[in-house]
Amino acid sequence: MSVFFSRQCEYAIQSVIYLAQKKQGEMTTIKEISGHLGIPFHFLGKIFQKLSRKGILHSMKGVSGGFWLAKPASDIVLMDIIEAIDGHEIVDSCVLGYPECSTTEPCPLHNEWKLSKDQFFGALMKKNVLDMSKEIKKGGYLVP
Amino acid sequence: MSVFFSRQCEYAIQSVIYLAQKKQGEMTTIKEISGHLGIPFHFLGKIFQKLSRKGILHSMKGVSGGFWLAKPASDIVLMDIIEAIDGHEIVDSCVLGYPECSTTEPCPLHNEWKLSKDQFFGALMKKNVLDMSKEIKKGGYLVP
DNA sequence: CAACAATCAGACAAAATGCTCTTGAAGCCA
DNA sequence: TGGCTTCAAGAGCATTTTGTCTGATTGTTG
Helix, strand or coil: CCCCCCHHHHHHHHHHHHHHCCCCCCCECHHHHHHHHCCCHHHHHHHHHHHHHCCCEEEECCCCCEEEECCCHHHCEHHHHHHHHHCCHHHHCCCCCCCCCCCCCCCCCHHHHHHHHHHHHHHHHHCEHHHHHHHHHHHCCCCC | CCCCCCHHHHHHHHHHHHHHCCCCCCCECHHHHHHHHCCCHHHHHHHHHHHHHCCCEEEECCCCCEEEECCCHHHCEHHHHHHHHHCCHHHHCCCCCCCCCCCCCCCCCHHHHHHHHHHHHHHHHHCEHHHHHHHHHHHCCCCC
16 A cells, blocks of 8 residues: 555656656657656556546647646646545545544544644645656656 | 555554543453444454554453453553554655655655654654543543 | 557456354353 | 353455556547
8 A cells, every 4th residue: 555645646746747857848658657667557547547637737649649748847736636636535534534523623633633734735735846857857866 | 545544543543542431451342342433343353353463452252351452541652553553664665656765865755754754653652542532532522 | 551649448456344153251050 | 060052252255345457449640
């Protein structure tokens, strides 16, 4: 099991970062990405379909087809990808699984969780894909 | 899919808190707990077996048998339950799933994640089951 | 029409849940 | 005491659900 994000979500993030390292508007195939990042080919296809439907990627079929970012990389923020794949569930459900848990009737971990969660999701909403792709380049690993 | 802990872990925590609300040494059956907390009977049985083997619960078979806390509730901390069920994996793997991610070669989210994670796990290591059971009683919900 | 790439539906695997039988403890009753 | 009944945990396997992965199809270019 994945740690925090689903496997799909991890792959989605990695792949969008990969796309952000390309020139704007340049087209890239699933084959290339799955090869470089070690993601199962067809599974990535399914993930990219979701991202397309949510307006994060554009796609084109055919011999010279592929995927590209629908917006400038600096306008795509990590939270966009996570919502597209995993939805809102992570953000607003009780960490202990109590169905009644809420601000007015908090579970014993509610406040601690909210603190850490808000901090982390805050970072996710600020972090854009362009910056992340640069950091990876600088770090020198996982560059295609 | 679960939010942060596995379903098993959620159930384990809820149940141990439930047990902490009983008198010390008092025995409680799976039937009672699964009924009150809405947890599938046999699934809870399996979870309690794990907790018994890890030394968090004691059990007794037979007509007046059941489970009880192996230690005073104030000595059981949330992290104990989580380790018993989900293991250490959550604590030290990369949130983006990059296999090479480490302190020396951090992924673009490494520091943000570490900050939130350390904060939250810090709380989990401080939070004991007795306090939590009291908070729930005070909150007035989920009391058996 | 041939080659290639996305798309879609369905197969497979793992986790969660449910079922059934076994084992052990307590109470009852000759 | 010794066997019988009852109740609860323990253990293994069956089923359902969810998440992951694959094979067949459709669209595009030359």
